[in-house]
Amino acid sequence: MDFTRFPRLPLLDLPSPIEPLDGLGRHLGGSLNGVRLFVKRDDLARFGIGGNKLRKLEFLLGAARAEGADTVITVGAIQSNHARLTAAAAARSGFACELFLTRSVPRSTDAYTRSGNRLLDDVFGATVHELPAEADSLGHAEARAEELRAAGRRVYVFPSGGSSPVGCLGYAACAAEILVQAEATSLDLAQIVVPNGSCGTHAGLAAGLRASGRDPRLAKSYAVLETADRARAITLDKANATLSLLAPDAALAADDILIDGAHRGSGYGIPTEEMLDAVRLLARTEGLLLDPVYSGKAFAGLLHDVRAARYPAGAAVLFVMTGGVPGLFAYPEVMAG
Numbered sequence: 024m025d026f027t028r029f030p031r032l033p034l035l036d037l038p039s040p041i042e043p044l045d046g047l048g049r050h051l052g053g054s055l056n057g058v059r060l061f062v063k064r065d066d067l068a069r070f071g072i073g074g075n076k077l078r079k080l081e082f083l084l085g086a087a088r089a090e091g092a093d094t095v096i097t098v099g100a101i102q103s104n105h106a107r108l109t110a111a112a113a114a115r116s117g118f119a120c121e122l123f124l125t126r127s128v129p130r131s132t133d134a135y136t137r138s139g140n141r142l143l144d145d146v147f148g149a150t151v152h153e154l155p156a157e158a159d160s161l162g163h164a165e166a167r168a169e170e171l172r173a174a175g176r177r178v179y180v181f182p183s184g185g186s187s188p189v190g191c192l193g194y195a196a197c198a199a200e201i202l203v204q205a206e207a208t209s210l211d212l213a214q215i216v217v218p219n220g221s222c223g224t225h226a227g228l229a230a231g232l233r234a235s236g237r238d239p240r241l242a243k244s245y246a247v248l249e250t251a252d253r254a255r256a257i258t259l260d261k262a263n264a265t266l267s268l269l270a271p272d273a274a275l276a277a278d279d280i281l282i283d284g285a286h287r288g289s290g291y292g293i294p295t296e297e298m299l300d301a302v303r304l305l306a307r308t309e310g311l312l313l314d315p316v317y318s319g320k321a322f323a324g325l326l327h328d329v330r331a332a333r334y335p336a337g338a339a340v341l342f343v344m345t346g347g348v349p350g351l352f353a354y355p356e357v358m359a360g
């Protein structure tokens with residue numbers, strides 16, 4: 024797959040490493056039913072505390088630069104990792120950055136409203152506009168972009184999670200990267216697992232797998248924002264839009280998109296007991312940090328499925344560590360202990 028025809032602003036040291044979860048394996052022993060768990064370290068980064076959004080931002084900021092933009096605007100929840108990394112990458116690359124953040128998660132603690140990602144948005148120098156839960160953040164962002172354009176600025180707007188077809192290219196490229204790494208180490212992967220929020224990470228992987236001639240069902244996600252049905256429909260749309268940039272004659276169907284919605288709990292950003300257990304377990308056996316909103320719930324789902332023997336003994340499963348560490352500091356009242 025050729026990604027060189029897309030403008031790209033390098034932000035990462037790629038490929039990100041793939042590592043076995045030996046400490047977790049020793050701790051859980053037989054309850055893993057012989058499944059071999061690996062992580063892809065998309066949480067490692069040179070700046071901004073890292074996370075999956077940097078792969079999307081390489082293509083989004085590449086497109087912004089190619090269009091001559093001087094300002095980027097994006098949207099998200101108050102504790103959005105995408106917003107924080109957009110602010111960090113914009114600062115590093117010389118763009119002004121504005122964020123429209125909605126109070127969509129029903130939490131009003133100081134830690135949630137002021138610490139974690141929200142604090143870092145300010146530290147990275149972004150201009151932040153906070154909006155009520157029900158506000159149309161993208162509408163506000165577009166209106167602000169028009170206002171800035173009228174004043175002579177060149178503005179590029181990214182949607183929630185950076186999950187436009189251009190942003191999703193980041194995870195199509197990641198799929199190709201994983202296939203090369205697996206081949207080089209003779210790792211026969213049974214599954215690549217990711218969290219599903221704005222659907223772009225899974226969509227990019229599915230598109231990249233299909234464009235590489237592989238089964239898109241090698242990728243699986245656990246929904247943490249939408250219900251499984253809605254996430255499947257959105258992911259399919261985004262995957263096909265991304266695929267049209269890579270292999271215009273190919274298309275994915277609904278059953279190419281594997282999504283499990285059973286570990287979302289009572290809603291986006293609302294902690295579950297199994298998420299807390301998963302975050303602590305990986306921290307205490309590997310020294311690795313999941314996050315409370317995305318990867319914690321997805322890893323809990325993966326552990327549940329491995330314990331329920333959904334994979335045969337000997338299967339190799341790769342979990343993509345998507346970052347989100349600052350989110351831990353937004354939930355001290357449930358994370359401590």
Ligand SMILES: Cc1ncc(COP(=O)(O)O)c(C=O)c1O
Pocket residue numbers: 074075103104105184186218219220221222223224225314317318345346347348
């Ligand atoms: C830490 C983390 N993991 C996973 C995701 C999910 O990625 P996507 O929005 O592409 O589905 C996000 C998205 O916000 C995230 O911040």
